[in-house]
Amino acid sequence: MPVNLKDLSAHLGLSPTTVSRALSGYSDVSPATRERVRQAAQELGYQPNRAARQVALGRADAVGIVYSPATEFLGNPSFLQMLEGLARTLDEAGCDLLLAAAPTEDELPIYDRMVRGRRVDALVVAHTLREDPRIRYLQDSGFPFVAYGRTARADGFPWFDFDNEACSRLAVQALVAAGHRMIAYVHAPLHYNFAFQRHAGFLAAMRKARLPVDPACVLAGSLERRAGYAAARQLLAMPAAQRPTAVVVDNNIGGIGMIRALLDAGLRLGHDMSLVVNEGIPEDTLFGGIEVAAVTQPTAFESGRSIGRMVRALVERQPLDEPHQLRQPAYVPGNSVGPPAPR
DNA sequence: GGACCGTGCTCTCATCTCCC
DNA sequence: GGGAGATGAGAGCACGGTCC
Structure with missing residues (x-):
């Protein structure tokens, strides 16, 4: 039988009010009583x-994040590390991180239930789209949220993102420096804002390097391993003379799918x-001592x-020091990049 | 179908106690 | 007696259950 505040106060011979205030660390309760x-x-x-x-506070002490099992977000090691950092920071404030799985790619009904049912105090919107109905819904609802990623018009809401165009630029620069001229590009669906920006960054970097972009070497996939696998098979099926070297x-x-293939x-x-x-x-995803060059x-x-x-500040109704946080990526060399093989 | 109750907790304000 | 500190009473929160 769990002990409630009433039981505890009866045990102590104090009122529930004093016990509650003592446990909350209020200074008007004497240190000895606390x-x-x-x-x-x-x-x-x-x-x-x-x-x-x-009920008493009008607060759930929880922050939600919705993910769609239709994609492999939870198979993404970076995403899991981000979740760990998020959960750790929320935990320090006595706040839980709730993960909600949407049964389909349409996450809006879950958002609606979380917001209207007050199941969480704020939401983190991950993998933002160019035109994102989730962002529109939350803005219309006036519900606190932070977007992990931008949209096509990244204004009017707080977000945290990376310079995605720079991601592709760094990758192309590294390959060009190694001597590659025929570079393929495999991307997630372009309605994801990160994919759109990285795609634009790739084209811009190739233009700047004065290299041609073969449309047959720009392949659209999904956020799944099998899409990377299929893209690799498609590239390998090309005649040797036309096949990209990188x-x-x-x-x-x-x-991961690309490497497997x-x-x-x-x-x-x-x-x-x-x-x-x-x-x-991650190194432990692979075998044979492969260190994949990465951005x-x-x-x-x-x-x-x-x-x-950022989320904690929103929940506590404090102004955000930096409502738009754009981080720069870095190129990490690996043995998956070398000079192009002679033909 | 509407009124009322119970749930466990926090918050505000009132009251009590102690000490100078 | 008055001020400061400690403590308590009661309202109120959302919502499901019960009663009339």
Whole structure:
């Protein structure tokens, strides 16, 4: 039988008010009483009832993030690291991070239930779209949220994002420096804002390097491993003279599929084909000592920390120091990039 | 179908106690 | 007696259940 505030106050011979205030650390309760209450709460295993607290405070002490199992967001190591940083920062404020799985790619009904049911105090919108109905819905509702990524018109709401055009530019520059001229590009659907910006960045970087872009070497996929795998098979099916010598993949889930297909075809990364993957591939995902060259976030964990701080400020109705946070990516060399194989 | 109650907690304001 | 600090009473929160 769980101990509630009433039980605890009866045990101590104090009113529920004083016990509540003592546990909340109010200075108008004497330090001796606060300590006595704290010890009794510990001894009796008292845990505040979250539902009652929510009713009293009008607060859920939780932040939500919705993901769609139709994609492999939870298979994305960077995304998981971001979640860890976010959860850690929220936890420090006694706030939970709730992950809600949408049954389809249409996440709006889940958003609606979370907002109208007051299940959370704020939401983090991940993997933003160019035109994002979730952002519109939250703006119309006046519900606090932070977007992990921008939209086509990134104004009027707080966001945290990376310079996606720079991501592709760094990847192309690294491959051009290694001597590549025929570079393929595999991207996520362009309705994702990050994919659109990285795609634009790739085209701009190729233009700047005065290199041709073969439309057959720009392949659209999805945020799934099998899409990266299929894209690789498509590139490998090209006649040898037309086949690119290097590939940039704009996301690490597709990148894993791409690597799997290249290895299955007996290719040596960095020799027969060079590869740069956005967001990077953890070493323990691969085998054979492959270190995949990557363009990465400084650390995904710290990104989650930053988003967590923004969300906490919103929940506490404090002004955001920096409502729009744009971070610069970095190129991390690896043995998946080498000079183009002679033909 | 409407009124009322119960749930567990926090908040505001009133009251009590102590000490100078 | 008055001020400061400690404590308590009661309202109110959202919503489901019960009663008339």
